[in-house]
Amino acid sequence: MARRKIIAGNWKMNKTPSEAVALVNELKPLVANDDVDVVFCVPAIDIIPAMQAAKGSNICIGAENMYYEESGAYTGEISPAMLVDAGVKYVVLGHSERREYFAETDETVNKKVLKAFEHGITPIICCGESLTQREQGITIDWIRMQIKIAFLNVTAEQAKTAVIAYEPIWAIGTGKTATAEQAQEVCGAIRACIAELYDEATAEAIRIQYGGSVNAKTAPELFAKPDIDGGLVGGASLKPEFGDIVNYKK
Numbered sequence: 018m019a020r021r022k023i024i025a026g027n028w029k030m031n032k033t034p035s036e037a038v039a040l041v042n043e044l045k046p047l048v049a050n051d052d053v054d055v056v057f058c059v060p061a062i063d064i065i066p067a068m069q070a071a072k073g074s075n076i077c078i079g080a081e082n083m084y085y086e087e088s089g090a091y092t093g094e095i096s097p098a099m100l101v102d103a104g105v106k107y108v109v110l111g112h113s114e115r116r117e118y119f120a121e122t123d124e125t126v127n128k129k130v131l132k133a134f135e136h137g138i139t140p141i142i143c144c145g146e147s148l149t150q151r152e153q154g155i156t157i158d159w160i161r162m163q164i165k166i167a168f169l170n171v172t173a174e175q176a177k178t179a180v181i182a183y184e185p186i187w188a189i190g191t192g193k194t195a196t197a198e199q200a201q202e203v204c205g206a207i208r209a210c211i212a213e214l215y216d217e218a219t220a221e222a223i224r225i226q227y228g229g230s231v232n233a234k235t236a237p238e239l240f241a242k243p244d245i246d247g248g249l250v251g252g253a254s255l256k257p258e259f260g261d262i263v264n265y266k267k
């Protein structure tokens with residue numbers, strides 16, 4: 018069975034609540050497409066207004082992060098129950114920016130992944146190598162390690178519903194998209210790693226996105242690759258161009 022494409026925007030730290038409403042209203046008609054899952058991952062404070070603005074459309078509102086405890090003295094954090102109560106179905110976990118600036122590790126990503134599943138939220142689990150790692154030829158080893166730790170104690174049934182985002186760090190926000198061949202090579206290796214950890218059926222079901230300077234020009238070739246099931250889009254998700262990315266086939 019063919020996997021359904023999932024194209025997600027990651028707004029990062031952009032858009033105030035009122036700007037979020039305006040952007041959702043602007044993009045709503047442009048991202049209409051019943052053949053793909055469309056997700057806008059937005060700052061926590063934008064979730065509720067964006068959700069209201071997206072009502073009746075095909076846009077699903079997701080979060081950019083979440084904590085792994087249920088509640089308590091964790092000033093500034095957002096709990097899984099808060100996201101669920103707000104109607105959130107997807108959460109980005111382990112983005113390279115969170116790893117770089119906010120001390121996120123493979124271990125905390127794993128804790129968050131387990132928590133997200135416990136609450137019925139689909140994690141979009143990010144992985145990716147630095148330019149140095151690519152030049153050293155350790156990309157696949159590195160990604161396999163990130164995947165193995167992220168999926169510790171995750172069941173096959175849960176893994177089947179997960180989304181993995183392969184985002185080479187050197188391609189994020191640089192305008193330097195990985196070639197479709199480079200992206201396919203790593204996404205294929207990720208699927209093979211899932212097959213090793215679980216089985217073929219799980220590997221066939223899991224969805225793997227590419228992220229890193231995806232734009233309307235590069236999307237069609239990337240999304241045509243056998244192991245690339247869509248994209249996680251930063252900069253271009255804040256613009257009308259996102260509509261062309263979602264409708265990459267037209």
Ligand code: 13P
Nearest residue numbers: 027189190229230251252
């Ligand atoms: P850009 O599309 O801006 O390169 O960002 C990619 C990204 O980090 C998405 O999570």
